[in-house]
Amino acid sequence: MSLLETNNLSANYGLFQALFSINLRVEDGEAVALIGSNGAGKTTLLKSIAGDLLSYGNAVSLEGTAVGKLPAYVRVSKGISLVPEGRRLFSSLTVEENLLLGQSSKRPGPWTLARVYDVFPVLYQVRRNMATALSGGQQQLVAIARALMGNPRLLLCDEISLGLSPVASNQVHDALKVVLDEGVAVLLVEQNIQKALKTSTRFYCMRKGEIVLNGNSATADLDEITREYFGVYA
Amino acid sequence: MSAILESLLNGIFLGALYAMIGLGLSIGFGVMNIVNLAHGDFMILAAMMSYGISAWLKIDAITTVIFVLPLMAVLGYLLQRFVMSRTLGSGPLPPLLVTFGMSIVLQNTMQELFTADTRVLPSSDALSGGSLGVGGVSIGLLPLLTTVVTLAVFASLELMLRRTSAGRILRATSDDRSTVRLMGLNDGRVFAYASALVFALVGLAAVFYGIRSPFTPASGPERLLFAFEAVVMGGLGSMWGTLLGGIMLGLAQMLGEYIHTGYGPFTGHVAFFVALLVLPNGLFGRSIK
Numbered sequence A: 001m002s003l004l005e006t007n008n009l010s011a012n013y014g015l016f017q018a019l020f021s022i023n024l025r026v027e028d029g030e031a032v033a034l035i036g037s038n039g040a041g042k043t044t045l046l047k048s049i050a051g052d053l054l055s056y057g058n059a060v061s062l063e064g065t066a067v068g069k070l071p072a073y074v075r076v077s078k079g080i081s082l083v084p085e086g087r088r089l090f091s092s093l094t095v096e097e098n099l100l101l102g103q104s105s106k107r108p109g110p111w112t113l114a115r116v117y118d119v120f121p122v123l124y125q126v127r128r129n130m131a132t133a134l135s136g137g138q139q140q141l142v143a144i145a146r147a148l149m150g151n152p153r154l155l156l157c158d159e160i161s162l163g164l165s166p167v168a169s170n171q172v173h174d175a176l177k178v179v180l181d182e183g184v185a186v187l188l189v190e191q192n193i194q195k196a197l198k199t200s201t202r203f204y205c206m207r208k209g210e211i212v213l214n215g216n217s218a219t220a221d222l223d224e225i226t227r228e229y230f231g232v233y234a
Numbered sequence B: 001m002s003a004i005l006e007s008l009l010n011g012i013f014l015g016a017l018y019a020m021i022g023l024g025l026s027i028g029f030g031v032m033n034i035v036n037l038a039h040g041d042f043m044i045l046a047a048m049m050s051y052g053i054s055a056w057l058k059i060d061a062i063t064t065v066i067f068v069l070p071l072m073a074v075l076g077y078l079l080q081r082f083v084m085s086r087t088l089g090s091g092p093l094p095p096l097l098v099t100f101g102m103s104i105v106l107q108n109t110m111q112e113l114f115t116a117d118t119r120v121l122p123s124s125d126a127l128s129g130g131s132l133g134v135g136g137v138s139i140g141l142l143p144l145l146t147t148v149v150t151l152a153v154f155a156s157l158e159l160m161l162r163r164t165s166a167g168r169i170l171r172a173t174s175d176d177r178s179t180v181r182l183m184g185l186n187d188g189r190v191f192a193y194a195s196a197l198v199f200a201l202v203g204l205a206a207v208f209y210g211i212r213s214p215f216t217p218a219s220g221p222e223r224l225l226f227a228f229e230a231v232v233m234g235g236l237g238s239m240w241g242t243l244l245g246g247i248m249l250g251l252a253q254m255l256g257e258y259i260h261t262g263y264g265p266f267t268g269h270v271a272f273f274v275a276l277l278v279l280p281n282g283l284f285g286r287s288i289k
Helices: A042-050 A072-078 A095-101 A113-119 A121-125 A136-148 A166-181 A193-199 A222-230 B002-032 B039-057 B061-082 B093-114 B141-163 B165-175 B177-182 B187-212 B220-234 B239-259 B264-278
Strands: A004-013 A016-026 A031-036 A060-062 A080-083 A154-158 A185-189 A202-207 A210-216 B131-134 B137-140
Touching (some): A031 A042, A031 A222, A080 A136, A095 A136, A113 A136, A121 A136, A166 A185, A185 A193, B002 B039, B002 B141, B002 B165, B002 B220, B039 B220, B137 B141, B220 B239, B239 B264
Parallel strands (some): A080 A154
Antiparallel strands (some): A004 A060, B131 B137
């Protein structure tokens, strides 16, 4: 049984349908990349999985249990954590306070404040700074670490290298490798296709609210991805 | 000389009372983005509660806080959980309309139940009429106690917000409610607890205000107005701004009364008007979003 499965998952914003019958799965401990252009529905899909958008019961299931109707705060306690697009750190809280808020679900597991500081020593140095006063790359690390404090089994990452320098972007992806070594499954939304394929074992490519291509990241055909990404068939 | 000094001191004491009433408004707006138009009427309701309890148990009104505070907190929790929660999520208008409606319903229900009579909360003469003479200036015991309690409440709330996990959650919710959900917290319950806190503060302010000045079931809106002026002068959502705003308003009112009895509310409104012109965002802007 897969860790995460979506069954004909659809989503609407009013009359606008953003997702059409999405079927996707993530196995335990696996890294899966979700690629696609702006407006393809990647963020909507992650929000539906995290519970920021509600669907019907078995449209989203975690280890065979239907969670599609559960609000986000319940899904966190079941092991689904989202690193939201744009980081969304709490601006009146320090780094450490942001991290502590991440353990509000009280889900047990290996990630504690000490463990996070051990893995990301740079966060220990800035722990008393206001979170939104950090550099973009450091803020992204805080956002990832904050989600880890909930001890997720599945970490959803939305555009975690967007707007970062190449160096910071590499650091963020290195952090993801640590997370994966820990046995946490990752579903990664990424604009940089090559980077996405390098970090993941499988990928899905989305366009206009549908999955148009999927396969193994190692054997992916870049030309084919580019075609499906833009929907241009020469 | 001592007369004007007394006026200034009384202004500060009165301002502390306005700040205590305004604090609930400030938290409600800062954390939940709700402006409760029935804030003043709930304060009158709490004062009625205090009146009833003190008559029933034959105790000093000041002692009734031990009953009024928890009762109001429970009322605040239930009201947020089951009524106000339904008004959120579709813009600022629904909560305004619902609290406006509650204000009218409360005023009329209280008038029906308790008549339109003017009441004062009964308290011992030593407290309500007593005063200390310091160097020719007489300081009322009740206003002094009110001010000390107000300062203690502000300080302990500051500690709670900065040092405890509950305070951390309140600040985070004030920053970004939907991200709080992603941390595994039920934001509806966070709001309900915040509302319980607000209502407990309303209960506390009600007892002090009720001993100080007479009230009727229709006094709520006027008191809301003063509290509002304190909050806006201090800066929406800023806790310490509310304290300073309240003191500015109290000073302005007392200086007005020093010039001519009956000028008090007028000079208070003038000060508010001038403050709005000079500092439209209030003294401390929006430090809590």
